[in-house]
Amino acid sequence: MRISVAGESTLMVHFEQRQSADVLAQVCALQTQVKQQLAEVIIDTTASYASLLICFDVYKISHQQLRKRIQQLLLPQPGQYPQLPETAANEIELPVYYGEEVALDLAIIAEHAKLTQQQVIELHQQQTYVVYAIGFAPGFAYLGTVDERIAIPRMATPRVKVPKGAVAIADQQTAVYPAESPGGWHIIGRCPQLLFDVNSEPAMPFAVGDKVGFRAVDYEEYIALGGILNGVGDGTF
């Protein structure tokens, strides 16, 4: 773990630079500690893959003082290996409708993977994913790691509009678009569940470090769960 200056009121903590659930667990553990123990000087923290950005009140504490306090959080107890307490990760399951009218790029993914569309769907939902980062837009979660057999690069030309709820793949990441937006990920289905709600607390059902599974639902269940079919067949997306 390495602590360095990122800006006038920010420190960056870098962990081993690789995408892995183990590294992410360390990031989340440190984030929990920082939020609990240093609340009076912390303005915000951003956890992502293998780093934690810490924004602090520079009028209350200097970079060096905060660095020292972060290091102290990590000091081992006598006789103990230095390790932060694990944070409990939530596990949630999201319904996905993989019907061809909403799985706009399923055929392309299948062709790229040299698999049948059904095999692609099975590979996509058999995995339990980890939320590695949240960004790009409010509520947009980067989920890894997608089975390498169905990994596919971003589209050469991004779509101007991706529908709200679109479930998509880019390289070995998958995500659900929380709102309509531009986007270049290949779309494999749609999720009927609202993933970012300004009016609810919490606004999102998961956080960085949580686990997410997908469950295939049929048309009837998708509609019953509140799923909509906006833009289907009219060329909007």
Add this chain to the structure above:
Amino acid sequence: MDAGNNSTNKLTIVHAGMLSLVQDGGRFGYSSLGITEGGPLDRLSFMWANRLCGNDDNSPLIESTLGGLSFVCEQASCIAITGANVAVTIDDEPAPMWTTLSIKAGQVVKCSHTQQGLRCYIAIAGGLFVTPQFGSVATVVREGLGGINGKALVAKQKIACGDNQVPKLMLPYAYRSKFKQTVCLRVVIGSQHKLFSRAYKRAFFANEFKVSQQCDRMGYRLIATDDTFAKHSASLSSQSLLSEGIALGALQIPADGQPIVMMNDHQTIGGYPKMGAVLSLDLAELAQCAAGTLVRFQPIGANTARGLLLQAQQKLQTTALYSVG
């Protein structure tokens, strides 16, 4: 927002101008949801507008990019306009900036298009009453959060606001914004500077850059004025980084070597290598720079940056507004 205020006053937008946004101090503590901070690009002018109206420093007001805004209030009100130079009129009579102004019910306040600088700040005594989202009314259009329905203001919109009558004050000339031809941005050097070659760094801090057309509330893209700068960029490592949190002012360097300064509406995570982050005091100056303005960078350390911030805070606390009767 002034919770104890019983004002029934309303401000009606007559012309909204290019981009007029409700802003307060910003939205903090939600980057883990992917929500950015927003807030005023020129924090100093923002704060002075509020102080001239007797408001708390972070009260909601209107940030107008490029000016061209006009409005009326239903009741007698006190207002102040700061930031980019605009010609202000009240019912066609010229009125000063950086000064508390009394307006009568129904009088039309007009701000011309900006003559120098880009963003002006229009505060009303008692503040604007807008419902906060995630603890702030700061409008971030890209996220659809804050302001009125997460959007820029439009003509005919009415915003509930204060009707406080406050002492008339003005900010001495010496403390008002200056608009320069060349701006120096002090950069707090971050650990990723090691990812850049010495030749690139030398060229980076020696060169002048121009503000490009791609400059908005999210980021300012700068272009080196010296064509030979590109050859140093060629040595940039193209290794891809894991996405990580982005600080306000972060100085991202994409593979073409032309820097992007992340402003208040920046995305919360990103994967470009960063030289460091621009000092917030200088971001306010950059935010007033139109395309074509020249920019230089100067490296500083974290201790120096903190010293400068504490000094600026001290100066703010001791700067007195003049009474103008």
